[in-house]
Structure formats: structure tokens, C-alpha cells
Amino acid sequence: MLDIADRPTSHDDNSAPPAGGSPIAMNVVNRWVPHNIVMRDSWFPVAHDYSVTGKPVRRAVYSNPIFLWRDNGVVVASEFHPNERVVRDKSDYTDARGRYPVMEHYGVVWIWLGNPLAADPRHLPSLPFLPPKGGLPRHMTATVRFESSAPISLENLIDLTHADFLHADVVGDERSDSETIETYYDSETVTMVRTCVNKSVAPVMKFFSGIKQPTQNVRQVIRIYLRSHCAIAYGRFSPGDDVPLFHPCTPETRDRTRMEMVMNTSNAGRMFSYVMPKAGYKVSRQDSYMTSPQSPRYMRHTDRKDLHSKFDQAGQRYRMAMMELADRQAKGDFAYRDNVSADCSDIIGLRKELFQF
Amino acid sequence: MSLDTDLWWAVARSEEVTSKKPLSVDIGDQPVVLWRDHHGIARALEDRCPHRRAPLSLGCIRDNGLIQCGYHGWSYDGETGRLKEIPNMKDQQKFPPLYKANAFGVSEQAGFVRVCLNPKAEAPLSAEPKYSYIGTVNVSCSHQEYLDALYDDPALILAIRGVRFSPYIMSELHEEGGMLVMERSCQWHPLHWPSHFVAEFPLTLLTRTHPLTGETHLTLRDDAFNDLLHAVLSPVPAARGVTAVRWRAELGVRRPGLRGAMLRGVNPLTVLSSIDGSKLRTTKPTVSLHGEDLRNALLDAPQDTHDQTVAA
Numbered sequence: 001m002l003d004i005a006d007r008p009t010s011h012d013d014n015s016a017p018p019a020g021g022s023p024i025a026m027n028v029v030n031r032w033v034p035h036n037i038v039m040r041d042s043w044f045p046v047a048h049d050y051s052v053t054g055k056p057v058r059r060a061v062y063s064n065p066i067f068l069w070r071d072n073g074v075v076v077a078s079e080f081h082p083n084e085r086v087v088r089d090k091s092d093y094t095d096a097r098g099r100y101p102v103m104e105h106y107g108v109v110w111i112w113l114g115n116p117l118a119a120d121p122r123h124l125p126s127l128p129f130l131p132p133k134g135g136l137p138r139h140m141t142a143t144v145r146f147e148s149s150a151p152i153s154l155e156n157l158i159d160l161t162h163a164d165f166l167h168a169d170v171v172g173d174e175r176s177d178s179e180t181i182e183t184y185y186d187s188e189t190v191t192m193v194r195t196c197v198n199k200s201v202a203p204v205m206k207f208f209s210g211i212k213q214p215t216q217n218v219r220q221v222i223r224i225y226l227r228s229h230c231a232i233a234y235g236r237f238s239p240g241d242d243v244p245l246f247h248p249c250t251p252e253t254r255d256r257t258r259m260e261m262v263m264n265t266s267n268a269g270r271m272f273s274y275v276m277p278k279a280g281y282k283v284s285r286q287d288s289y290m291t292s293p294q295s296p297r298y299m300r301h302t303d304r305k306d307l308h309s310k311f312d313q314a315g316q317r318y319r320m321a322m323m324e325l326a327d328r329q330a331k332g333d334f335a336y337r338d339n340v341s342a343d344c345s346d347i348i349g350l351r352k353e354l355f356q357f
Numbered sequence: 358m359s360l361d362t363d364l365w366w367a368v369a370r371s372e373e374v375t376s377k378k379p380l381s382v383d384i385g386d387q388p389v390v391l392w393r394d395h396h397g398i399a400r401a402l403e404d405r406c407p408h409r410r411a412p413l414s415l416g417c418i419r420d421n422g423l424i425q426c427g428y429h430g431w432s433y434d435g436e437t438g439r440l441k442e443i444p445n446m447k448d449q450q451k452f453p454p455l456y457k458a459n460a461f462g463v464s465e466q467a468g469f470v471r472v473c474l475n476p477k478a479e480a481p482l483s484a485e486p487k488y489s490y491i492g493t494v495n496v497s498c499s500h501q502e503y504l505d506a507l508y509d510d511p512a513l514i515l516a517i518r519g520v521r522f523s524p525y526i527m528s529e530l531h532e533e534g535g536m537l538v539m540e541r542s543c544q545w546h547p548l549h550w551p552s553h554f555v556a557e558f559p560l561t562l563l564t565r566t567h568p569l570t571g572e573t574h575l576t577l578r579d580d581a582f583n584d585l586l587h588a589v590l591s592p593v594p595a596a597r598g599v600t601a602v603r604w605r606a607e608l609g610v611r612r613p614g615l616r617g618a619m620l621r622g623v624n625p626l627t628v629l630s631s632i633d634g635s636k637l638r639t640t641k642p643t644v645s646l647h648g649e650d651l652r653n654a655l656l657d658a659p660q661d662t663h664d665q666t667v668a669a
Binding site: 047048051056057058060063065081083084088142143144145146147252253254255256258281284285288292293295296299300 | 524525526527528529531533552553554555556557558561580581582583641642643644646647
């Protein structure tokens, strides 16, 4: 069940950042060492379905080796390469043959890292803007990498105010008449909704979608599935297009992140539908420019606390939720208390009529 | 620099130690002289004549296998360090036991001469072959800084012809059999996509590092799990904060095609003699931070977990 984390904030609210007391326990938030968080009993997206052929390709989640190939068209996920002279022990995450539970959905190959007997398709995150059987054109997909820990990348994503500065040349600057941020969460997800009225129009829409107006209303949603390190980034631009993005941050190691992104631009104009997914290449490097040097600074606990503003509440909630889940897992509790596969269309405000499959 | 006296350091390649001329090396601040006696056995003494402190490495090796100081001609036995002869005292052939240079343990395997400051330490065992491509460099960089550079960006200290190291890691630094092991994704050079947009990497570099000596075994592998190159890199802390690096390498499976051809023929491995300071300064310490934690954890563990036999 979703809870509302925090009261909405707006530009009209001139109150100072919460000093010492906020709905979220600041002491917990400041104990954030994302490199120490290792999630298990979760589906992790590891490859676009078209990447997996008869020839083995290699992936990793938390350094666990994963080799993917197709056997009579069916995906196999093994911790050993078929040509490998096996001299190491099998992990606890695979069956007797060294195989991970694996499934294909939404055009993505997912592996289950955790107790193989607990693998259940019901724990697959809901991505209602993607066709369940895949099939989106390849130009709507990409693979990009970040030299940072996956939680750092996701914390970067959930605070969209960074986009006004780091990605202003793609999505527009910070100017708007009003801006509100709401945060919702349960034990497995954190969802942030940012609503901007009369925001500077995104240059990418100005140039490739033909938006003539100087401003647009924007509703942006970031929904993070904590265990899988996956996010939905869904922007509704008026005037403009609906741009839902599957933004996984698969932790290849504790300090390197892989993103098999899928942006469904099938409802946008032809030029925009081709160009916008490619913007991921540019935007990811802009993000890396900051998260890459940032990440090592979170490798170890420090007594020096981070400063926070009222726009950080979603990020703070993300930190807390991740730490709570990690704490539960450390105590041996891997149960799902909330259903991540339940259709989240209403939560993210998806215009379902545009995404019928 | 204070060092664990029971460690075996690969201070020389076998080819460097001869019966023609003594070789001067260091283990931290301890100067060591190496040579081969008349039986071809490698010997190691402190590089300091107990008579007037002259470096023994400035002397010569006699036909009987003794090392002779070049200052006053005192001659020492390599196995025990005992003084055997003083040229001006031909009539006196026996000297008190106190008349000796400090002798060190020596072990020679897989093309490396290893020295242990404790002469009674047990020599490590090794089943490694002797790789034929060889080299020695002295780098103006501390031993730990050198290893940190290897962990964070191998391109700071070495190059493999036709190969580019990526910042992406298949397996982060972890402990395996008492060694620090990691695997880094690599690309063929020079034609490649930017690594941050690449879905599949055709190569990986597997490194296995001894947590104390830093001796590192490198294996370059292709995506079919063929070993294309094997190398051993042996950094030893030397005087004045310098790190002396001896290495050996051998090509593995012959890879067909143009890219494989880049590896074939002549030695594809270069170990750099200097580190680019501007690159080092801006290389973020990431893997090395984990390495520091792991190393500390290993050092706190019972001693047999970092048995050097594995490294050798």
C-alpha cells in the first residue's frame, strides 16, 4: 500500500530547509553508504532480448558472473561459460547445473539473483508502457554505463532538479511558474511526482517535435523499484509528447552500473521518436560527469553530513527505503511485503490509451 | 619502510642474476646483492661489506662462487654469509662466526629469483611455467600507490598492444584463495565504440594479486574464454619510495584474424617506466578503496589465508 511521504513543496513556500527535524529521520539518511547495499531475491534486467543469441554474452550483477545464450530459442543464464574449465565453486544463486532463474518480459532478459526457489514472475516490476512480449524497434533501446554505484545513479534520477542544470540543453532549464513535488512509497518502491507549470520548453522538443510555445506544463514521474534497481521515468509534456522511459540501473559491481534503457516513443512524432532515445547517450554522459566523481565519496561512512533542501525529500525517502530493505535482508527477511508487479499505470499517471498492447 | 620479514619478494628475473657480475637490488630500505655461485645457485646477501660498509655489488664473483668486496677484497660465502677469505691474511683461513654478512633466503622458480629477509623462512612452491617475454622497470611511485594505480586503471602502468582497458568491471576486487582477484572489461584498440555505450566487451583482464607483495598474475581473455596472454607482474618496494617491477609474459591461445595478429609476433606487453602524474591525479580511487578494506580484512584473518604458495 502506498503512503504519502511528505507534504508537497512549492516555490511559494519560503520556509528554510528542515533543521534537524523532518518527516524523515535525518540521522538515518546521513548514514547512507550505498556501496554497502547489496539486494537479493530480485529480478535484475541484464540484456535486451535481441542481444542474446546462440553465442554466449557475459553479464554481471554484483560481480556474479552471468553468461546468457539461447538454446533452441530459449534463454539460458548460467554462471559458467560453456568453454570454461570450471575450477570455482558454484554459487548459492543457481541450481545444480549452475543456472540462474531467467525470464524474458518487456523485451528484456531478467535474471533472478537470490534463492532460486523463491524466483517468481509475480516479483517482476510493472512497466505498463512496454509491450509485455517486447518487440519495440531497436532505435528505442540503448545500453549505457555509469562509473558509479547503482543507488547513486538512481538517487541522481529521483531528484529531477538536477536535470534543469545538468541537462538544460536537452530538457530545459529551471524556470517555471510553480513546481510541486510529491513522494509516495511502499516497502518496495518510491515514486516521485514533479509538476511544473509553464516550465521552459525542452530544447529537444522545440527542435524535434516542433513545439513553438515558449513554455509547457510538465508532469514527470520517477518510480523506483528498490530491489531491482530499476526505475520508470515518465514525462508528460503539454504541449508535447508522452515519453516513458525504462531506466534500469543494474549493479554490475558495487561501483559500476549498466543501463539497458527502453524509451517508448511510439506515440511521438517520427523525428522525435528517433532522436529522443538517442538523447540518452548525451544525458548519461552528463550524469556521469557528476556521479562518477561523486560515487567514491560515498564508499565509506563519514561523520560529515550531507546538506538537504526541500526538493530532496524523494531522494531522502529513497535512501531510507533502501536502507530499511537492506536491513531486513541482512536479518534474513527476503519476503515481498508489497506487490511490485501490480499495474502501476494509475500511480505513474500513464495515459493508457496511448499504450495499448 | 617496514616490511614483513617472512615475505618472498621477486627481486630479479633469473636472467639478471649471473656469475659474471653481482646485481644490486632493494627490498624497501634493505640493499641486497644477488649473484650465482659456481654451482649456478642464486645467492643473496645484504649489499654491505661488514668490514667498511662498501656495497658488495661493486665487487666481483670469484671462480669458487664467493663474492668478493671490491674495496679490500674480503670474500663471503653466499649460503651462510660467512667471511671466507681476507687477501692480506692468506695464512688465516678460519674466522669467528661473527665475521659474516647477513644472508637472506633465496628461491628461484618460474623465471624469478625471490628473496626473503628471513633466511629460515620456507620457500614458496610454484607450478608456474617460465614465461619468455621479460622486462624490468623502476617506477618513481610507492609500492601501494603502484598497486592502487593497477586496480583503478591498469593503463597507468601497463599497455597491451591492440587492447584498451575500459573503466567497467566484470568482477570487482574480491578475495579468492587468499588472493585479491578482479576482472576488468577491455576492448580491441584502436577501433572501438566509446566504452560507456558498449553492450558487449570482447575481452577481459583477470588479475590475481597477492595482498602483501602485490605480485600479480594477469590473464587476458576473449569472450570465448580463450586465454590470449599470461603475465606476472612483480612490484617490489625499493629504496627512496621507488617500486622496482619485474615482469614476464607469454602468449596464450593463438587468436586468428587481424586483431589476433596485433598480439602475435613480438611481445605485446609493455610495463611503463613512469606514471603520468596528471592522469594519476585525476584517476578516482574506486577499486583501490575496496582493495584497502579487503587487504586489511585479509591481514586480520589467520595467516594461512594469505599463504604465499598461492602467489608463487
